Each structure stands twice: as C-alpha cells, then as structure tokens.
Amino acid sequence: MLKLDSHQHFWKYSDAEYGWIDDNALRRDFLPEDLHKELKAAGIDGSVSVQARQTLGETEWLLSLAEQNSFLKGVVGWVPLTSPSVEADLEKFASRKKLKAVRHVVQDEKDDRYILGDDFNAGVSLLDKHGLAYDILIFEKHLPYAIQFVDRHPKQRFILDHIAKPRIRDGAVQPWRDNLREMAKRPNVWCKISGVVTEADHKKWTEAQVRFYIDTAIDAFTPKRILFGSDWPVCLSATTYKNWAELMHRATKNLSPAERDSIFGGAAAAAYRIEA
Amino acid sequence: MEYRTLGRTGLEVSKLGYGGSPLGDEFGAADPAEGERAVHCAIDLGINYFDVAPYYGRTLAETRLGAALQGRRDNVILATKCGRYDVNGFDFSAARIRRSIDESLARLRTDYLDVFLAHDIEFVSEKQIVEEAIPTMRAIQREGKARFIGITGLQLNLLRRVAEAVPVDVVLSYCRYNLLIADLDDLLTPFVKEHGIGLINASPLHMGILSASGPPPWHPASSGVKKAGRAVVELCERRGVRASDVALQFAFAHPYVSTTLAGMPAVEQVRQNAAAASIVADETLLAEVLALIAPFKNRSWPTGLPENQDA
Numbered sequence: 001m002l003k004l005d006s007h008q009h010f011w012k013y014s015d016a017e018y019g020w021i022d023d024n025a026l027r028r029d030f031l032p033e034d035l036h037k038e039l040k041a042a043g044i045d046g047s048v049s050v051q052a053r054q055t056l057g058e059t060e061w062l063l064s065l066a067e068q069n070s071f072l073k074g075v076v077g078w079v080p081l082t083s084p085s086v087e088a089d090l091e092k093f094a095s096r097k098k099l100k101a102v103r104h105v106v107q108d109e110k111d112d113r114y115i116l117g118d119d120f121n122a123g124v125s126l127l128d129k130h131g132l133a134y135d136i137l138i139f140e141k142h143l144p145y146a147i148q149f150v151d152r153h154p155k156q157r158f159i160l161d162h163i164a165k166p167r168i169r170d171g172a173v174q175p176w177r178d179n180l181r182e183m184a185k186r187p188n189v190w191c192k193i194s195g196v197v198t199e200a201d202h203k204k205w206t207e208a209q210v211r212f213y214i215d216t217a218i219d220a221f222t223p224k225r226i227l228f229g230s231d232w233p234v235c236l237s238a239t240t241y242k243n244w245a246e247l248m249h250r251a252t253k254n255l256s257p258a259e260r261d262s263i264f265g266g267a268a269a270a271a272y273r274i275e276a
Numbered sequence: 277m278e279y280r281t282l283g284r285t286g287l288e289v290s291k292l293g294y295g296g297s298p299l300g301d302e303f304g305a306a307d308p309a310e311g312e313r314a315v316h317c318a319i320d321l322g323i324n325y326f327d328v329a330p331y332y333g334r335t336l337a338e339t340r341l342g343a344a345l346q347g348r349r350d351n352v353i354l355a356t357k358c359g360r361y362d363v364n365g366f367d368f369s370a371a372r373i374r375r376s377i378d379e380s381l382a383r384l385r386t387d388y389l390d391v392f393l394a395h396d397i398e399f400v401s402e403k404q405i406v407e408e409a410i411p412t413m414r415a416i417q418r419e420g421k422a423r424f425i426g427i428t429g430l431q432l433n434l435l436r437r438v439a440e441a442v443p444v445d446v447v448l449s450y451c452r453y454n455l456l457i458a459d460l461d462d463l464l465t466p467f468v469k470e471h472g473i474g475l476i477n478a479s480p481l482h483m484g485i486l487s488a489s490g491p492p493p494w495h496p497a498s499s500g501v502k503k504a505g506r507a508v509v510e511l512c513e514r515r516g517v518r519a520s521d522v523a524l525q526f527a528f529a530h531p532y533v534s535t536t537l538a539g540m541p542a543v544e545q546v547r548q549n550a551a552a553a554s555i556v557a558d559e560t561l562l563a564e565v566l567a568l569i570a571p572f573k574n575r576s577w578p579t580g581l582p583e584n585q586d587a
Contacts, residue, residue, distance in 0.1 A: 170576065171287050173388065173423070174350040200286065206472070208445050209286030212423040219420050 001261045005047040006268040007194040023237045032232040038241040046073040048242035067100040074100035081123030082091030100272035115149045133157035139165045143179035162195035162218045184220035190271040191221045194229025202238040223259035227268045277322030282534040283474030292553045293325035293535035299340045300333020306541040315344035321550040325535045329357035342384040357395035368409040394420035398431040400582025406441045430464035434584045450478035479536040480527040496577045504572040525557035
C-alpha cells in the first residue's frame with residue numbers, strides 16, 4: 001500500500017504572487033527536493049500537490065513538477081471554473097495524467113454563497129467527464145452551502161480540505177460538528193485531515209485540543225473516506241512535518257491496520273484515482 | 277470577564293465559573309425559573325464554564341441546567357461528571373460510565389460534553405479509577421462524546437497519584453483553596469502545572485461556610501472551622517463588604533487555577549459574583565480575615581476510603 005500525503009504545496013516565493021503568506025518563515029521557496037526529505041523522514045512514499053495560486057500557469061507548473069518527480073503522484077490544479085472557456089482549458093490538460101482534481105479558493109470569496117453560483121456550478125459539472133475530482137476549500141461557516149453544492153453533483157468526487165476549518169482557536173465545536181456529519185452522509189465526499197493545527201493558536205495549540213476535531217472527522221467520514229495530509233509548508237507555521245505525522249499516527253493507533261492504510265494512502269488513491 | 281487557558285485543553289474559560297450543584301437543591305430548595313434566569317444572566321455576563329454532575333440533586337441539577345441551556349449550548353463550555361450517583365452511591369465500572377454519559381447528555385440536551393470528570397474518586401479504589409474508569413472515559417472521548425476528561429475529589433494526594441499513573445486533561449479540586457484552606461498549592465498545584473493539566477477550583481466559600489446564610493446542615497467541617505467562617509462573615513459585614521466577594525477575590529488571585537466555580541442559583545448572586553470578579557480584594561481587610569482564621573487554617577476532613585486519605 002502506497003503511503004500518501006494528500007495535501008502539500010510548492011512555491012517559488014514572491015511578494016506579488018504570495019502576498020497571503022503572513023509568516024516570515026514561509027516566505028521562501030518550497031520545492032520538490034525540500035518535500036522529498038520530509039516525506040522520506042516520515043516514511044511516506046508520495047504526495048498530492050495542491051494549487052496555491054489561481055492561474056492556469058500554476059496548474060501547468062505543478063504538473064511539470066509532478067511529471068519530473070515520480071513521488072509526486074497527483075496534482076490538484078486550478079482552472080477558471082466560472083469562465084465559458086473552462087471546457088477548452090480542461091481539454092488542454094486532457095493528456096496530463098497527473099492532473100487529478102481542481103480547486104478554487106472559495107474560502108476567500110467575499111460572497112459566502114459563492115459555491116452556489118450558477119457559473120461556478122456549470123464549471124464543476126464538467127469535471128467528472130474529464131475524470132477529475134474537486135477539492136472543497138472552505139471555512140466551517142460555508143459548510144451549509146457546500147452541502148447544497150455537493151447535492152447538485154451526486155456523481156462528482158469531492159474532497160473536503162482541512163476538515164472544513166473549524167474554529168479551533170475559539171474553542172468552538174458547533175455548528176461545525178453537525179454540519180460535518182451532515183456532509184459526511186454523502187458517499188461521494190472524502191475528507192482531508194490536514195492543516196488542523198493551523199486553525200488553532202499557532203504557538204499554544206495542544207494535542208489534546210486538536211484531537212477532538214480529528215476524532216470527530218474520522219468518526220463522521222469513517223477511515224475509508226479520510227485522507228491524511230500535511231498541508232506542508234503552510235503547516236510549518238504551527239508544527240513540523242514530523243510532529244504532525246506522528247500526531248496523526250497516535251490519533252489512529254487504535255484503528256485496524258486496514259483502516260490506517262486507508263487514511264495514510266488508500267483513501268487518497270481512491271479519491272484521486274492514483275494508481276500504485 | 278477575564279478568560280484563562282485551561283491547561284493543555286486550550287479552552288479559554290472565564291475565571292468565574294458557574295457551579296451547578298445548587299440547581300439540584302443541594303443548598304436548599306431553589307426556584308427553577310430563577311435558576312434558569314441565573315444561567316442566562318451568567319452567559320450574558322461572560323461566564324462560559326458550567327459545571328454540573330448527575331449526583332447533584334440526583335440528576336435534578338443536570339435536568340434543570342439542560343433546560344436552561346437549550347438554544348445556548350454552543351455558547352458555553354459544559355462539564356459534567358460520572359461515578360457518583362448518591363451520598364453513598366458510587367459506580368465507576370465501564371458499563372455504568374458508558375450509560376452515565378448517555379444519560380447525562382440526554383438530560384443536558386446535547387450530544388457532547390466539553391469536560392467529563394470522574395466524580396469524588398476517593399470513594400473507590402485507586403486501581404479501579406486508573407485501570408477501568410479513566411480508560412473508559414478516554415474511549416468515550418475518542419467516540420466524540422467528550423472533548424476532555426479528568427478527575428475530581430477532595431483528597432489531593434490521590435488526585436496527584438492518579439494523574440501520575442494515567443494522563444488526564446483536567447483536575448477539579450474543591451474546598452482546598454479558599455480563605456480557610458490553601459494546601460492545594462502544597463500538594464497538587466506544582467504537579468498539574470508541570471504537566472499542563474487544567475486546574476479547576478470549586479467551593480470558594482468552603483461549601484457555604486463563608487456565605488451570609490452559613491453552611492448547609494450536612495456540612496462536614498468541624499465546628500471550629502464553621503465558627504471561624506462565621507467570624508469572617510461578621511467582620512466583613514462590619515466593614516460593609518460581602519465575605520463572599522472577598523472569598524472569590526482571594527480565589528481569583530490564584531496564579532494557576534483557570535476557573536473558580538461558585539454556585540449561583542439566583543440572578544442577584546450571578547451579578548454580585550461577576551462584579552466581584554472585576555475588583556481586587558482590599559489588602560488590609562484580607563490580612564485581617566486571614567489573621568482571624570489563622571488558628572483554623574488548612575483543616576480538611578476525611579472522605580472516602582481510608583487508604584485514599586491525605587493524612
């Protein structure tokens with residue numbers, strides 16, 4: 001069984017393109033050779049690279065990295081889903097086998113109901129026939145809309161990023177928990193346990209504090225539809241790759257070997273159709 | 277209201293917490309409607325930590341608190357307990373704890389607790405707490421029914437031994453840190469601080485001894501302690517100050533305790549205590565009070581099994 005990190009980013013840092021990065025430690029280049037060391041140290045075989053910029057150039061760049069590095073098993077790219085040209089853009093990537101999904105940074109859209117927009121949904125409705133999944137990047141407040149969105153696309157594979165970013169910093173559980181459980185009833189939705197500690201206080205978070213959220217996600221989606229992810233290098237604001245991976249190993253140590261295999265690779269392979 | 281971090285739980289709790297035992301008529305019959313108003317007032321004034329137990333009023337307190345919190349559950353950090361169900365009714369078996377939390381969740385009208393505590397652990401064997409109760413509570417936590425777990429009791433050495441033997445997130449101590457007694461810091465505080473265990477202090481009035489109306493008839497303290505408490509109340513009255521305010525302010529000044537639980541089944545008590553939380557005690561009066569009770573300071577009483585006693 002291939003061990004996979006379902007969520008990491010790369011960038012060549014520039015203020016103009018990555019202005020949202022507010023941690024000085026992250027304002028440098030993060031490239032495949034950096035990740036490879038982390039994966040090796042954590043005993044992970046490969047990863048899925050996720051877009052950070054919303055351009056076709058980002059998708060092209062991540063694909064080129066993946067095509068040059070066999071341990072990069074897939075790419076979650078970006079295409080202009082609301083644009084009439086999206087079908088043509090998807091056609092252009094048709095031969096790029098490492099493109100597994102697309103994502104839009106819905107969490108940063110001003111309109112909380114952006115995910116329900118007609119143009120956006122028209123774009124998403126094209127993904128399945130191109131063999132692509134869709135990564136849902138939202139805050140917990142968007143979950144009710146994301147549930148309605150998912151219900152419009154019952155055959156589409158969806159991957160919910162970062163357990164939908166609960167307000168761990170505020171100690172809040174609800175309505176995140178009820179909404180997450182509702183979302184988990186949809187069998188075409190997977191959930192990434194990634195980035196969790198960056199939703200807590202970066203300096204003061206504790207394992208006890210984040211475990212409840214992790215346990216809730218595993219319980220809701222079951223290990224079959226839970227994907228381990230690092231959110232490296234964003235995670236470095238609050239932890240190290242090794243610490244996060246170890247925390248996730250502790251959080252799953254009471255599960256069966258098959259369940260752990262699913263979380264650490266099997267579910268990602270199924271959700272993104274990654275072949276061994 | 278000031279908020280403090282409850283150890284490694286990361287929960288930000290109000291320094292004045294709502295003690296739910298009076299809602300179960302433990303300190304005399306409480307008016308349920310007034311109790312509900314008091315709970316709402318507490319939330320409005322920024323109190324976010326609510327503590328109750330199935331033992332209080334033999335489930336009555338949980339039932340009343342659950343009703344009062346309806347529609348407001350998400351605004352509070354909610355704690356209840358397990359293992360104690362009557363004056364002499366203890367059951368820390370795995371099966372009972374599992375049934376207990378489900379019953380408590382139903383009475384409290386929620387599907388999870390923030391904090392789940394083994395209640396008055398000195399009444400049963402240390403072995404059962406360490407080997408059966410805590411592991412069961414950890415399993416319940418993993419199932420998403422409780423965010424954090426811990427232990428409560430009067431016997432501090434036992435609380436420390438158990439927390440050494442098996443990790444807990446929170447320890448609740450009562451009647452061991454207030455104007456009349458402060459040996460909490462000798463026996464427990466350094467240990468829980470070192471391990472990042474959240475520390476909750478209950479009974480800042482020493483279960484009513486420092487209240488204007490005095491202790492309930494079942495109060496186990498010696499008559500000397502009760503008389504010293506009465507003298508403190510009278511001294512404060514002569515100075516035009518409520519002894520309960522001074523007692524709360526003494527407790528709030530603790531450097532590690534995150535929240536101090538006070539019973540307040542009436543709106544006026546909530547208002548008084550919340551107001552006391554924003555003022556520092558008068559140092560001269562505090563020194564007089566401490567001098568007055570000095571001969572009776574640091575006297576606890578036996579509870580539970582002989583082998584679990586502190587001294």
